[in-house]
Amino acid sequence: MKKLVCALLLPLLVVASGYTVQAAGFKDVPEDHYAYEAIMWAEEYDIVNGYADGTFKPNATITEQQFAKLLANFYELESPYDELKKQTPAANWSDEFYNRLASYGVPLNGYFDNTIRAASVKRGVVAQAITHLANGKSGLDQSIQFLLDYYISTGQNLQYENRNLQKFFGVTNNMTRAQVVTMLYRMDERNFYEISEDAQALHENKSNTSLNMRAKNGQNQLDKTMQLTTPSKSAWDGTYLYYYKWGTGSTDFNRRDAYISNTTSKNFNIFITANDGTAAGSVDGTATITSSTKAVMNKSSNGNRCVLEFERLNNALKITEVDCRTMHDEGTNFSGTLKK
Template sequence: MKRYFIAIFCAIIYLGSLALPANNAEANQLFIDIPKNHYAAEAIQWAYEFDIINGYPDGTFRPNQAVTEQQFAQIFVNYFDLEPVEEELMKFSKKQIASDAIYNTLAAYQVPLNGYFDNQIRSSAVTRGTVAQALAYMLNGDTTLNSSIQFLLDYYITSGQNPKYENTNLQRYFGASNHLTRAQLVVFFYKLQAKSFFYISPKAEQNFENTEQYTLNKRANLARNILDKSLRKGSNWSTEANNKPNKTWNGEYTYFYTYGNGDIDSRGRILSITNSSKSSFNVTYYTYDGWNSGTVEGVATIVSDKKARLNKTSEGTRCVIEFEKIGTNSIKTTEFYCEAGRDKGTNYNGTLTLETN
């Protein structure tokens, strides 16, 4: 019972943020898009009454809207009342986000999920197969997709999606590669609590004890490896993978503007980014405005998925320039302090566009 009430309380805090309360539902129907004969109506009614999940201001529940992996991960940790850990994962994504602590905990238990090292994967829609493997691993220690699906079927947590494959292809029958929806999410946890499935498998408990003294990143790698190959996204962590070339910043970005008849009546900027890795890239930045010009070279440090910062030139002179990705083909540069190497009539501020062949 302790796990039940903790799970309900924590899920209220999180899932309430997925949507705002519905105020326009008809008196005899909780949500206008959930008729009484909807397969998830009872589960949604239960979840709503316990304030686990709400609807939208237009009176809809949007049962077919996809759930992201990190949304599922948050509910998963709360439902099983998993113990937090102090160790933190190193990620390919530099930006710290709210789900970091959740994934640290899941890595300690070695729960099979994809997004341990990549913020973008965390925010993408989670598949039913991934959810099945995470649940069956935690409850029963299952480590294959088929055994995980079979576990959920045996205990009537799910009945599958494609009846024509029931006796021929278990994964297609279950719809393993399909996205988990809001309605399916509610049904899964509704049926789990109805059967008092709050316990943790000995395998998960043993992995949490970590008698081998593995690093948290290695435990996350082991967790990702449990996932069926058909469900995996991204890469496992390694020093080489973290430092391998990252071409997402590389390129020559330019801006030109002519306001007169001659060369001196124009301004421009040419930013060249090379040798981009997961943590830094090389910068050569030339800017001019009429007769005034300047060039700076150095190494910028990547501080998040979309931002990097140059703090000094290759000669060791102080020069602070922030680089921010705008969409996929532009970079906005902002100079905070960078007087060395340029005339006073120009600076390193502007938005530049990637040159393409």
């Protein structure tokens, strides 16, 4: 977020003795609240908003989707051209923020599941997500150290100081809305509002990686102890990839990505992208399961003819295109064997 000046903000309410001065728009954030300045700053720059009753609920535990909104707004992340294909397909108010964060490969848990998005976010996840955007791809310990070194955050368990970094930081603890806003306020004060080269490169996406794959890579970047993903309900479900670089040029590659979700006993949703340097295409639709290892799709979700045959292998997916000419450029197709 590029800000020339962090203006001095006057409270909207000036009152007589005996009343509490409130932060602009939030009746539950008094002037003596430790996060008062941070919350006023965040509201001024449209990073946060409150609830319909005029409160901010600064001491409420923050969910991952609330954190996702704050982080995407703080960095003014650009929206990608495509959208995530979720395991829980129902539209959610946080979809636009997760789409933006996925484009930059931010480590988060809830990309594909609305239930996980609504769960409390752990301090360790917050540390890795912020550090990824501020300082580049980092492990859990590196992320914590970055926040501590620049006094963006402090430890919670003093008895572990200089003994156990993760316990000192409290990686498994929840955070409040005020704590996260305060952390972003300190990021701004220390001029950490520029996006890291790692995150920017993922967004520019010169390797033509699908949005779902960038989201999955973000999930996998989280420390194993911080990962919280919905277990696959079917052997079909998952993300599959094929990539082959056959030359030194920027277009000398072949890539296939497939994402299968919402599998039932009869069918599953499939989303595929294909890119062969200069030729590309994508298709999504519903495939009918014909046996324990085979399935077929006859048309895309927009009604175009697209016949694809699928065979589930050991940690792989074989795709054979019969006819999908309306769904991709000349010179490429959706065929290939992709690894899970």
